[in-house]
Amino acid sequence: xxxxxxxxxxxxxxxxxxxxxxxxxxxxxxxxxxxxxxxxxxxxxxxxxxxxxxxxxxxxxxxxxxxxxxxxxxxxxxxxxxxxxxxxxxxxxxxxxxxxxxxxxxxxxxxxxxxxxxxxxxxxxxxxxxxxxxxxxxxxxxxxxxxxxxxxxxxxxxxxxxxxxxxxxxxxxxxxxxxxxxxxxxxxxxxxxxxxxxxxxxxxxxxxxxxxxxxxxxxxxxxxxxxxxxxxxxxxxxxxxxxxxxxxxxxxxxxxxxxxxxxxxxxxxxxxxxxxxxxxxxxxxxxxxxxxxxxxxxxxxxxxxxxxxxxxxxxxxxxxxxxxxxxx
Amino acid sequence: xxxxxxxxxxxxxxxxxxxxxxxxxxxxxxxxxxxxxxxxxxxxxxxxxxxxxxxxxxxxxxxxxxxxxxxxxxxxxxxxxxxxxxxxxxxxxxxxxxxxxxxxxxxxxxxxxxxxxxxxxxxxxxxxxxxxxxxxxxxxxxxxxxxxxxxxxxxxxxxxxxxxxxxxxxxxxxxxxxxxxxxxxxxxxxxxxxxxxxxxxxxxxxxxxxxxxxxxxxxxxxxxxxxxxxxxxxxxxxxxxxxxxxxxxxxxxxxxxxxxxxxxxxxxxxxxxxxxxxxxxxxxxxxxxxxxxxxxxxxxxxxxxxxxxxxxxxxxxx
Numbered sequence: 001x002x003x004x005x006x007x008x009x010x011x012x013x014x015x016x017x018x019x020x021x022x023x024x025x026x027x028x029x030x031x032x033x034x035x036x037x038x039x040x041x042x043x044x045x046x047x048x049x050x051x052x053x054x055x056x057x058x059x060x061x062x063x064x065x066x067x068x069x070x071x072x073x074x075x076x077x078x079x080x081x082x083x084x085x086x087x088x089x090x091x092x093x094x095x096x097x098x099x100x101x102x103x104x105x106x107x108x109x110x111x112x113x114x115x116x117x118x119x120x121x122x123x124x125x126x127x128x129x130x131x132x133x134x135x136x137x138x139x140x141x142x143x144x145x146x147x148x149x150x151x152x153x154x155x156x157x158x159x160x161x162x163x164x165x166x167x168x169x170x171x172x173x174x175x176x177x178x179x180x181x182x183x184x185x186x187x188x189x190x191x192x193x194x195x196x197x198x199x200x201x202x203x204x205x206x207x208x209x210x211x212x213x214x215x216x217x218x219x220x221x222x223x224x225x226x227x228x229x230x231x232x233x234x235x236x237x238x239x240x241x242x243x244x245x246x247x248x249x250x251x252x253x254x255x256x257x258x259x260x261x262x263x264x265x266x267x268x269x270x271x272x273x274x275x276x277x278x279x280x281x282x283x284x285x286x287x288x289x290x291x292x293x294x295x296x297x298x299x300x301x302x303x304x305x306x307x308x309x310x311x312x313x314x315x316x317x318x319x320x321x322x323x324x325x326x327x328x
Numbered sequence: 329x330x331x332x333x334x335x336x337x338x339x340x341x342x343x344x345x346x347x348x349x350x351x352x353x354x355x356x357x358x359x360x361x362x363x364x365x366x367x368x369x370x371x372x373x374x375x376x377x378x379x380x381x382x383x384x385x386x387x388x389x390x391x392x393x394x395x396x397x398x399x400x401x402x403x404x405x406x407x408x409x410x411x412x413x414x415x416x417x418x419x420x421x422x423x424x425x426x427x428x429x430x431x432x433x434x435x436x437x438x439x440x441x442x443x444x445x446x447x448x449x450x451x452x453x454x455x456x457x458x459x460x461x462x463x464x465x466x467x468x469x470x471x472x473x474x475x476x477x478x479x480x481x482x483x484x485x486x487x488x489x490x491x492x493x494x495x496x497x498x499x500x501x502x503x504x505x506x507x508x509x510x511x512x513x514x515x516x517x518x519x520x521x522x523x524x525x526x527x528x529x530x531x532x533x534x535x536x537x538x539x540x541x542x543x544x545x546x547x548x549x550x551x552x553x554x555x556x557x558x559x560x561x562x563x564x565x566x567x568x569x570x571x572x573x574x575x576x577x578x579x580x581x582x583x584x585x586x587x588x589x590x591x592x593x594x595x596x597x598x599x600x601x602x603x604x605x606x607x608x609x610x611x612x613x614x615x616x617x618x619x620x621x622x623x624x625x626x627x628x629x630x631x632x633x634x635x636x637x638x639x640x641x642x643x644x645x646x
Contacts, residue, residue, distance in 0.1 A: 087548035
């Protein structure tokens with residue numbers, strides 16, 4: 001059984017001008033010890049998916065479909081049960097380490113809090129475990145005492161604290177929402193390596209949200225490309241990289257800066273995808289990408305393409321692939 | 329931390345000095361010769377001159393200013409013209425009424441307002457929140473002397489639980505003394521609590537939007553646990569700022585409330601001293617009150633440092 005299985009997840013927000021559909025029939029699968037990359041532009045629903053997995057969607061949003069963790073549907077669980085699962089079964093690493101930590105609480109207590117809550121440890125026991133957790137992420141207690149406050153640490157160190165906090169209770173699923181976006185380039189690699197090590201060591205499943213395709217290639221086993229609240233292409237990462245099919249995926253890859261062999265950037269201008277992501281209220285009736293797609297035909301304007309299998313577990317939602325219009 | 333507090337301490341002394349200059353100059357400029365008031369308008373010029381010399385009023389202003397400030401520093405506050413006793417004695421007699429009153433009022437307003445503000449924020453836009461916000465609006469709108477009269481009517485006249493006015497004195501025992509301060513403290517606390525409730529509510533609402541509250545929820549804390557353990561302490565920083573500012577309004581309030589309840593406190597002393605042109609008492613009292621406001625603001629700064637570790641270490645990024 002899959003560790004995490006998301007089926008037909010829809011998230012809606014009731015607004016003054018109608019219902020905004022922020023996520024539309026999202027299907028995702030994550031196995032133990034694996035890393036699933038979620039890729040897409042800002043506003044495509046990556047973070048919303050992460051919050052839905054944690055059961056922390058902002059108030060006023062409704063989710064339907066199902067999010068199965070070890071067979072238990074989170075969308076049908078009571079809030080009390082969700083509190084038991086959060087931090088224990090699934091944990092989250094946030095994008096902004098500068099604001100994700102409470103500025104007035106020492107780091108040791110922030111890491112130990114979940115331990116006391118979920119495992120019923122005493123203050124002393126939780127401190128011992130917090131020390132181990134922090135040491136595991138590269139913050140040994142000799143140099144980083146438990147009494148330090150977040151403002152005394154650098155961004156990378158704070159993100160390590162956030163990771164230690166997420167790891168503390170040994171969760172099965174780790175959701176990392178752009179964990180390196182706010183960090184320096186040199187620190188980014190360290191944090192990604194740390195996450196990869198931890199997944200192996202604890203045999204967890206990692207959902208890694210990013211817009212950096214380089215990160216996806218290096219870190220993830222499977223990936224899903226999201227656009228305007230939908231998954232438009234997914235599959236094993238190497239398969240998708242080798243045989244990407246959806247016009248949006250191709251546009252995304254083409255927009256990646258390339259480097260010539262001597263390391264200098266090539267002189268050709270950076271490729272872009274024309275237009276911008278339609279917001280949740282003004283999405284087109286048919287394929288969500290139709291307004292920006294070079295291959296769009298009448299059918300694309302009329303109905304929404306469904307996922308078509310392209311290979312082993314590799315699929316894309318585009319009418320033109322099925323018709324062979326998009327050259328492979 | 330130490331540097332921060334030393335800086336604040338220097339500010340405290342400087343503020344007091346400025347307050348002393350302002351009070352002295354204002355009373356210097358104001359018409360009304362204390363010697364003339366004491367002797368009456370029909371006094372003989374030579375008697376008047378003799379009294380002025382005795383009171384030191386014939387000396388130049390700058391000399392009298394330094395004598396006065398020197399006296400303040402050494403605790404030699406001068407003699408009241410009307411009571412003919414040392415001012416320090418008068419003040420000590422009254423402080424034992426006013427200080428407990430102020431402390432009780434501040435405690436009451438904090439104890440009432442902070443939980444109510446947090447609860448209102450946690451029920452944002454729900455009926456309880458709307459009811460509490462509405463009640464707070466009422467509390468701000470009601471003048472405290474009028475509220476005091478209502479309290480007297482209900483608790484003293486109708487229910488006869490507490491005396492309507494006057495002060496039993498601490499000699500009469502702890503409970504009777506506290507009893508006579510209870511209603512005035514409530515009357516003083518009401519508008520303060522109303523404002524504090526609103527400030528706490530909006531501050532908590534703001535903090536609840538912060539990322540670290542979501543982090544706490546992601547750890548498995550319930551909404552309430554995240555609220556009380558992570559949001560409230562961060563939200564209290566602006567609240568204690570207001571608390572410090574309110575202290576000066578509290579002092580102004582005591583002048584009125586002590587008159588409504590016939591309490592022999594500093595507020596009433598100040599009121600009487602002004603009416604009787606007992607300028608030395610006025611000067612000393614105003615500096616004393618200014619001093620207590622400055623001191624409370626100093627304590628507020630200490631409170632920041634206790635609540636916010638970023639201030640303790642002195643620099644760092646904010």
